Amino acid sequence: MLVKKLFTLVFINNEDQILLGLKKRGFGVKKWNGFGGKVEPNETILEAAARELNEECCVSVRPSDLKNIAHLEFTFEGQPTLMDVRVFSTNVFEGNPKETEEMLPKWFKNTEVPFDDMWPDDRIWFPYMLQGKKFFGKFHYEGFDKILNYKIEEIDCMKTFYAGRKST
């Protein structure tokens, strides 16, 4: 049986740009990504999303300004964990992104996202996000570089999506 672990992932948008951070350590090191991490037992998913964003690049958002735009699931061949990643975006934020011990933030034009230096699945779902679509994606990896199989589908309403799932 797979053990599910809950994570957040936040993207800040500013007109035709998206804020990414180069991960400096740990899981996904040297890859550009949004900002996020594990949800702690004492906080809501939205609180965790806002906290991780602030810890990783010093940008502040109100949890209520975060829009849930996607649900991603990652599994890895031979490993018992399912990573359940809740993806959020907003263009309402405060503060200039600053480098921290974990991330080096940088604005990218939506047309110049550095997919060669990102998780391989991002190339598949970023177009949905950049077109303002909501979506569900499921990716099964061998190691961290090869996607063995995946599924992606557009979602009309995230609330309805979660209501239709038993344990979330």
Ligand SMILES: Nc1nc2c([nH]c(=O)n2[C@H]2C[C@H](O)[C@@H](COP(=O)(O)OP(=O)(O)OP(=O)(O)O)O2)c(=O)[nH]1
């Ligand atoms: N874009 C993208 N993000 C991913 C993928 N897989 C994956 O876990 N993520 C995200 C979800 C989380 O935001 C982040 C992993 O969280 P983390 O390990 O940095 O969590 P953390 O900050 O709590 O961990 P720690 O180092 O402080 O212990 O990476 C992926 O394939 N693509």
